[in-house]
Amino acid sequence: MMIKETHLNEEDDSICLQIIQQPSIDSTKLNDPGGSFFEPRTEGNNRSSPTPCVPREAGSQHRNYWDKAPEKKLTLFALNVAILEKAASGLGALGFIWATVVLLGGFASSLEKKDFWVVTLILITEGTRIFSRSHELEWQHQRTWTIADAGKQRLHAIASSSRLFIRAIKAIFQQFSAIKLENQQQKQITEDIQMITQTHVLPHTRQQAWTTFDVPLILSTNWVFLSKIISRALYWLQLLSAVACMILSLMRLVQQDYGEIQPETKNRKPALDLFYGLALGEALMFLLEKAYWEWNISVCKLLEQVNQECDLGTTDIGIVPIKRFFYDAYSRCINGSVFDSLKMDLVSFAGELLDSDFHDEQLTGLQILQKFANSDRFSSDTLRKIGTLTSVMERLIEMLSWENPANEKIRRSAAEVVSKLAGKKQNALRVAGIPASIECISSLLYTGRKFDNEPYEIWERNIVADQTNYDFSAFNLLGLLILKNLSDDHENCWKIGNTRGLLSKIIDFTTTGERLLRNDPLTESQIKAVKRSLQVVKKLVSTTGETGKMLRQEISNIVFTVSNIRDILEYGENHILLQMQGIEILTSLAMDQDAREKIGSTGGVLRLLLSIFFKPRLTEDQNKVSVEAGETLALLTLNSKQNANCVLKQMQVVDQLVDTLTDPVLQINSSRILRNLCACSGSENFLCLRGVTEAAPTVLHSLMVKDSKLLQESIGLTTQIFRFMTPEEHDKELKRACISATKFAKRLLEILEKYNAPCVKFPRIRRFVVELVIWLMKSHEQYKQLFKKFEMDRAIKSVAETTSKLECFPVFSGSIGLNRHDISLSSLADVALELLMEYAK
Template structure:
């Protein structure tokens, strides 16, 4: 019941999250609805116009050409038909149609510049006209300009005329196209035609000879009223659509604020999306569903031939990928569209200065998608990403004197000067400042009452709600090499095929160069240098930790770089470096040390082992932060890897000044977090540096023996393998102490039974503990070699049968110390079958000796 309740609760929470995400997933829905309404009104007007055009040409002009009133109806119909024909024939040309007959853009905002031009021009004309005829009238230009402002805000006889002029010109300049004038003409002509039909007197009864003419004009009045009614409806619908479109700033502002689209860039993006949505709604069938969204707009813009549209498209994609409610949907749509992804990668190679902004945003978007891409499907992508790592700030490397040749230096590109031309002239700026000065007081009055202050606060709150959010400030990540490394890291973490593609393009060498960050760049700031080093180490860590044969190949390619080990040593030895850099370097060293020859090469660089030991032994685990904990853990793992199969490295660790290595390791055995690491190091110290262990070291091993034996009784998996391996080495190094602990502790039978049970339970070796059968057999050999009586104890627990099973089920995995995926590393010198034969031989001797004694 509890599980059911918990399941229901989790489903309910997930449902609420999905519902909430659904509500927030489309911040453009209000704008889409608004556009659909305006487009539907305009398309309804278009349908009425087409019907009226057909009615006029077929019914009226075709059916009643001779009986129409030539002075009014015929002229009205002709004008309307030509007007409608112009609309119908321009709709195939989108630009012409937008210029003449489109509700969107029928009104336009003049802004400060347009408003000032109108006020200045007509007020100045009015002022000059009032002084016309006075030859002595001559004033300086500045005086004409404080006079214009004062004239506008001062009551005088000419003020009404000035206002009429201003309003008229404002109205004319506000028309963005001919839709409103054309719609007005339709309404005026239709109303005039309808009124004309109502005012027309009834015809008198005509003689029979004139009845033929009446038949020709039968239903003419009804046809004219129907026609004028359709035209009137068309004009009204157009005017309504245009007036409604004026309020499009409301859903647009809503989208800007709730869609996270700040700054001038966000405003332009929303305006373009509004135009895009309107075009989509005007296409196809009226009631057909339209796939209109910010995502489709961004993708269509990205695939266009216009650089400007590509810029807006990639900027919009960057915004969408930053929105949690749209991120998953955007990534899914993009990754399923190979054309769009290829276009995105192609922009990474746009190296001209005018394309720097679009290249940066393309890199940001690619970085967001890299965690879901397989670049094998798009050839050449890694080369395009590699171009982001190229920088003019790289320090020139001095060649060896034998390679020096005469080289022509490259001239630096001239610094581009900012254009001196400004969009606004100084006069307009001056006028704008003057008007603002006259309209807005500098300081608020000190005696403002509470009501006014409340109104001011409300007004400020309203303006804040409708203001455009500021653009996101640039960060240190807005640096192309940084974005390139972020892309590489996410590609490498997503797919092994991406790792192989990265290794084929020379990127490993570039990243290793970045790890020597103190000497690599000459003009980038320190923050960029640290980020480049950190990201490079992250990618190298991912490559070096790859499993299987691919991992062996990648590690070999990393090791082919001459300075990889020295760069890692520099990072580990520099106390000024962050724990993150050291932790990454230690993890890379651990992975590289899986190769026996590389482990020996690392051991020759004494500073590496010294730095690892300092990181592993010189910190208090109880007070360490998360970063310190990772550094401590990785340093210990790197030391354990270096100690495997390497007597020289074990001796270097054992002789390192300032540490009592064995004692510190035995102390760490008390901490469950690092028990396996400490046990592995002690195992290798006993196996490879036994002759160098002091008496105090042997006593420390004796002290922890009981803890090791108790751990074997409860541990599983890799920890059990390490503890049995350590126990076997202690048994070989101090056999008397081992026997005394087992005998006096009354755990001999229990311990031997545990070894046999574990041996039977691991007849199929696993990846995380491939040597467990080997260490058990080795432990049995050490016990029986020390005292043959242990053979009888193994006989009682059916050890011979267990060994026979091991002999019948050999595995190649047990010949290696480590398994990386399906690839074995550090092969043992002695095969497991030889150890089984030795154990059975020792048990056989004791069995024969026991039979002989009985006989």
């Protein structure tokens, strides 16, 4: 819905519990007090529109992240090492073929015994190195499959759960043996079985599988060989093999004692030289590769350096994901093209980990995404990258519904990443476009309220709510933040409104009351939950079009909506930001005629709004809250006789409104409220409203000298004030204001000539002038003469010929008009022209 600029800094969730001097509310409303529902706005001017993105500066470090990503150092390193490895392997393969085909195949019988055994030994040693190399990479890769110290943790978990399992089995056999268990024993069995289930059964219906650290390689011993030991053994075996090949080859190349040269063996010497040269080259190439490896890994600490640049060192996972990423990149280079690693990045790698069957790998992938999404350097590019990976987004959304307490950390990390994704408009549409995404987000919210008619809620309560250590507040805040970000888009608001039970959940978080707001100060998480829920509701009810109409009806139909806001208005004097949001929600709801009546019929709401409107103001924020309360009252009293009568029942309300007409901050909304009260009142309220005539001098002065939105409202109020005056009193007030009838008539003509076409900023100014002209001609014959003299008929004909749909509505939802006027402007113009023609006759 098109409304005035946002009054709150919605991205700042930090709120002091004891508020004395409130933080400034970002708004331009005081400078433009008429910017509201009473004029149409384009979509870009929505109160609920997201904060515009700040353009990046040229040469910013945030640009082209994927060209300068820290992990590119690892992919380039993997490329260089793979080139050396494949070069060494190529030389080794050539030497092996040369030895088996040429030497052992062609010269086997003529080789000296020494050369025969040296060649054989080199081939065996080389074969050992190749075997060790392939398996070393496998075991090195395996070392990165779980987080640090995972072996100890898993062994401890196996031992602990085994003891629990034995206890449970014993208890079951005791039950079958007809021995009656005591209540304490039965309770112990239940707890043990629950612990076993939570420990061994993976949620999300995935099959449990062994990990490397679970499988003991030697069952007869009391210890388990870890992959680290095996990989190191294979590493040293390779080095020894390469050194042996180098020594043997170099020794034979130096000695050159290959035996006597015979005519049939004249090629033996060059054949052996070539073989030993190939073996020496391969060993040197491999040792160069190892030296290059150790220099970068052990001396330059490349992995630690990249880990620090990625800022992953502060997480629970530490350097493990960097190692895993490097070995994945290196494996691709070895097993495929050497350039395959250049296609890898940490975000895509983390997305692959999310599809793993193992808890540790899923958590590792999530923590990488979470860290990058929260990084000032990488956040924008990371979120853009995730937004292009549909499978990753679907997996993240799926994780939001993993309600098993064993997955609390995974679920929370996924929620944080999704909240960041939803904060980007292009990604918000993709998030909401995933099937059942809103339902998964809804599952994050839990208020403790029992919805007996909603089986899903009962199921959720049974699965999650009984876990006393489950951090519901964190998930509530994340769920509300996601919904808040998603609701920036019109289509997403429709989906949120059509998700079963979600609106009721959101409204539940606005529950406060006197005990929480005054007696028991809200905790930081509680006040954030209330604030975010109000922000979500505000964005939903301020949606434009049919979607906004539907949402306003649905939200106003929830019995707790208005009463919860009433509690905030009544007891939230120390939480002015919450009051501001509550009033803005009422303002948007008041756009709907039925909701307007429901708000007015909720006891105390109108009284509280009047109290806030008239409350002494000491700060700029209090000014803005008063302005918002005034606009809400103006909407609530628009074409609502019930609400107008309720307002008039308040003590001396008319006198107070008249007094605020001289207040620069409140005068526009005071004029609107007074006009609505006069327009909707019946004869029974004539005496109560008679005091409005005291405002005549102030209003007439504004009509004669102002040229702004105040002019429009002053003209409208002037017509209503004159209704409570006799012609004599009208003339008397003009004289008190030093305004002659001629001057007054000429001023009205000037206004029509100035606004000779519909004006977006002042859509009702021509209607108010024509209404005032009609009243003057009906009450005073002299004005017919003056208007005829000044050719008012020409100006009114121009109004009739230029009327537009813009002037048919008193309020607007964006560019859509609401609450059409009973009498059109063209009909009013016809009446005015008929009165002028009667005088001419």
